[in-house]
Amino acid sequence: MNWLRVYAIVYLVFLYLPVLLLPVFSFNDATVIAFPLQGFTTQWFKELAGIDALHGALKNSLFIGIVSATLSTILGICAARASTRYRFPFKAPIMGAIMLPLVLPEIIVAVSLLVVLMQLGFSLTSWTVIMGHTLICTPFAIAILSSSFQGLDQSLEEAAVDLGETRWGAFSKIILPLVTPGIVASFLIAFTISMDEFIIAFFLTGADPTLPVYIWSQLRFPKRLPSVMALGTLLIVASLVLLSIAEYFRRRGIRRTGAKDSGGFL
Amino acid sequence: MSSALSTGRLGLQIRLPHATFAVSCDADQGGAKQISTRFDTDAKRGLTLISPTAIYVLLLLAVPLATIFAFSFWSQDFLSIDRTLTLKNYREAFTDPIYRVFLLRSLWISGVVTVVTVVLAFPIAYFVSFHVPPERKALWIFLITIPFWTSYLLRAFLWKVILGFNGVLNSGLLGLGLIDEPLTFILYNTNAVVITLAHAFAPFTILPIYVALEKIDRSLLEASQDLGEGTARTFFRVTLPLAMPGVVAATLIVFIPTIGDYVTPRLVGGPDGLMIANMIQTQFLKLNNAPMGAALSVLAMGAVTLISLIFLFANRRFLK
Numbered sequence: 001m002n003w004l005r006v007y008a009i010v011y012l013v014f015l016y017l018p019v020l021l022l023p024v025f026s027f028n029d030a031t032v033i034a035f036p037l038q039g040f041t042t043q044w045f046k047e048l049a050g051i052d053a054l055h056g057a058l059k060n061s062l063f064i065g066i067v068s069a070t071l072s073t074i075l076g077i078c079a080a081r082a083s084t085r086y087r088f089p090f091k092a093p094i095m096g097a098i099m100l101p102l103v104l105p106e107i108i109v110a111v112s113l114l115v116v117l118m119q120l121g122f123s124l125t126s127w128t129v130i131m132g133h134t135l136i137c138t139p140f141a142i143a144i145l146s147s148s149f150q151g152l153d154q155s156l157e158e159a160a161v162d163l164g165e166t167r168w169g170a171f172s173k174i175i176l177p178l179v180t181p182g183i184v185a186s187f188l189i190a191f192t193i194s195m196d197e198f199i200i201a202f203f204l205t206g207a208d209p210t211l212p213v214y215i216w217s218q219l220r221f222p223k224r225l226p227s228v229m230a231l232g233t234l235l236i237v238a239s240l241v242l243l244s245i246a247e248y249f250r251r252r253g254i255r256r257t258g259a260k261d262s263g264g265f266l
Numbered sequence: 267m268s269s270a271l272s273t274g275r276l277g278l279q280i281r282l283p284h285a286t287f288a289v290s291c292d293a294d295q296g297g298a299k300q301i302s303t304r305f306d307t308d309a310k311r312g313l314t315l316i317s318p319t320a321i322y323v324l325l326l327l328a329v330p331l332a333t334i335f336a337f338s339f340w341s342q343d344f345l346s347i348d349r350t351l352t353l354k355n356y357r358e359a360f361t362d363p364i365y366r367v368f369l370l371r372s373l374w375i376s377g378v379v380t381v382v383t384v385v386l387a388f389p390i391a392y393f394v395s396f397h398v399p400p401e402r403k404a405l406w407i408f409l410i411t412i413p414f415w416t417s418y419l420l421r422a423f424l425w426k427v428i429l430g431f432n433g434v435l436n437s438g439l440l441g442l443g444l445i446d447e448p449l450t451f452i453l454y455n456t457n458a459v460v461i462t463l464a465h466a467f468a469p470f471t472i473l474p475i476y477v478a479l480e481k482i483d484r485s486l487l488e489a490s491q492d493l494g495e496g497t498a499r500t501f502f503r504v505t506l507p508l509a510m511p512g513v514v515a516a517t518l519i520v521f522i523p524t525i526g527d528y529v530t531p532r533l534v535g536g537p538d539g540l541m542i543a544n545m546i547q548t549q550f551l552k553l554n555n556a557p558m559g560a561a562l563s564v565l566a567m568g569a570v571t572l573i574s575l576i577f578l579f580a581n582r583r584f585l586k
Contacts, residue, residue: 008393011386012409015468018424019413021434025427033427035437079319086312094316098323103519105526107543108563111550112330115337115560135326138319198419199528203551212419219423219533232420239415247408 022236026229033225044230054231057214061195064126064210068133069190075134076141076186081175083142084149102139109136110203117204124206132200137190144189148182148253149175181253188246192239211235337560347557355561365545365562372542373569375456375531376524379463383471383520384513386464391475391512392505407476411469418466422530425462429453429534454536462530467523471516478512479505510584518574525570542566 025033029041048054082088083095101109113132122128152175160170176183198212205213215231218224339351359365394406413421428434429452436448452458482505490500528543535541542562549559578585 004389004393004397007389011390014465015410015413017428018421018465019416021424021427022416022420034430034432035434075319075322078315078317082312082316082319086308086315088309088312088316091312094320097328098319100323101327103522105523105543105567107526107528107546108331108334108567109327111546111559111563112334113326114550115556116330116333118556119333131326135323138322142319192415196415196417196419202528203547212417215417215419216529219419228420232417235420236416240412243412243415 019236022229023233025226026233028226031223031226033229044226045234047227048230048234051227053209054211054214057209057211060126060208061211064129064133064201065191065194067130068137068194069187071130071134072137072141072190073145073183073187075138076145076190077183079138080142080145080149084146084152085154098142099139101136106136106197106199107203110200113200114203124204126206126208128204128206129201129210132204133194133197136197136200137193140193141186141190144186144250145179145182148179151254152178179253181249185246185250185253188242188249192242192246195235195239334560334563337557338564340557342555342557355558356565358558359561359565368540368542368545369562369565369569371456371540372525372566373573375459375463375539375541376521376570378456379460379467379524380517380521382460383464383467384475384516387468387471387516388475388509388513391472391479394472395476395479407473410472414466414469419529421466422462422533425458425465425530426453426534429458429461453534454539456535456539458534458536459531459539459541462534463524463527466527466530467520470519474515474519475509475512478509478515482508507584510581514578514581514585517577521577522570522574525566 024037026044027040027042028037029043030038079095079098083091109132113128113135117124117128156174156178157170160174161167165173196212197210198216201210201213202216209217215228218228337347338355339353341348341350341352341354359369390410394403394410398406426433430436431448431450431453433453435452436445439445440448452461486504486508487500490504491497495503525541526543527541528547531539531541531544546559546562546566549555549562
């Protein structure tokens with residue numbers, strides 16, 4: 001099956017091609033993003049330090065990311081726990097509705113939220129972006145947390161209750177510590193999604209742009225492109241670090257609950 | 267949960283609540299009552315626990331979607347919204363050629379992207395599932411997913427750099443002497459949109475197909491070969507039908523969101539590659555005609571849902 005391996009490698013090149021070009025052009029000493037390369041420079045990275053609008057956008061994105069990740073992880077814990085532990089009426093339609101944003105085009109989520117917010121007379125702020133991001137991050141949180149909760153041995157909790165713990169006590173002392181790696185992974189994934197999300201932020205942001213909205217505004221100016229490349233390189237490094245941490249916690253969680261590793265996220 | 271029932275048979279009961287159900291029901295009449303109360307508490311606890319998430323989704327998804335639907339039957343009257351019900355927006359969407367062109371083009375692009383992505387992804391999923399040693403599978407899946415956690419905006423933009431007039435591809439091919447002048451059919455048209463979106467959705471297709479392939483009992487394949495089927499016939503008569511649930515999931519996961527993509531057509535599509543999301547955005551943010559934008563959103567979603575349902579129906583025999 002040699003041709004299949006060759007195909008797989010060609011495919012990986014296709015997958016990594018754009019990502020690999022980012023660092024190449026961010027160190028390239030030319031204002032035009034094209035080959036041939038002109039020599040090595042770090043000036044585009046230095047330039048980033050002096051852009052105030054970028055720093056504002058970064059701070060705004062970090063705030064939105066942290067709040068959205070926290071909210072969607074909390075909502076995810078509720079739903080994942082309820083769906084893996086209890087049987088209740090209308091479970092399938094309720095879970096279906098909660099998971100819907102996973103396939104719904106983001107523009108539909110964005111415009112429908114925009115219309116409601118305008119009708120209610122809300123002004124657009126970071127909080128309106130948070131509302132949208134929490135909505136789209138929650139299904140991802142549930143997907144990750146469900147596998148953590150599913151792997152749990154229910155008898156541990158039963159034993160705690162039989163030994164006189166309250167139900168909340170059993171949950172907080174037995175269940176939560178066991179699913180903590182899943183919670184950390186869910187938080188990091190939700191944070192990464194929020195940091196990267198463009199359309200909802202584009203529609204729902206007020207005067208303060210998020211990082212992707214800022215980047216979008218810069219893509220129109222050819223002169224700014226090299227520093228945008230440098231920024232992209234930094235973002236890739238940051239998300240690789242976050243994802244490695246998330247993957248580490250996810251694997252640790254799976255080992256802790258004794259389940260079989262089914263590979264990657266999603 | 268069932269502390270009254272749980273002493274003695276802890277292991278069995280708790281791991282298999284269904285079994286407990288059956289056993290105690292047969293045991294005595296009193297058991298049935300106990301079980302119905304248990305079911306009630308279970309249901310109540312489950313519903314209470316899921317209510318924050320459910321209410322959030324109701325308020326921020328169901329209500330907004332209903333509002334969009336209502337908006338599509340209203341009309342814009344300069345700065346205010348005229349709330350008399352009308353089919354004006356839909357009539358316009360069907361008669362004005364520009365809307366029809368955008369809608370049909372979006373459906374066409376989504377369809378092509380879906381076919382291209384799934385066909386290109388299947389061999390990869392097959393390779394990882396059948397030819398990669400078990401201990402290295404997680405690494406392959408990790409390798410496949412990594413590029414997709416980098417900024418989508420920049421990935422789409424970089425395709426513009428790759429496909430451009432003096433972009434990576436053209437300068438590379440010129441340098442190798444394979445072409446005499448830069449290729450122009452690969453940027454600012456639907457081809458560029460298809461390539462960029464096929465790249466963007468790759469992992470979403472590989473993963474469901476991979477999961478379906480992993481579930482296939484390998485002894486079935488041996489049985490087929492033992493019974494005299496060749497490799498190709500085994501693939502088409504055993505492997506592929508069993509992998510179809512994954513293929514169907516992958517198809518829908520690509521097809522439905524693609525219709526609403528805004529960034530890629532804007533960056534690499536040029537004027538002839540724009541899609542319905544760009545028109546929706548124009549209606550909402552530029553022309554200030556929310557009802558028309560709402561009608562186009564409803565039409566796009568309606569068309570996608572209809573096609574997805576037909577697709578599901580056509581593949582129903584693979585989905586149990």
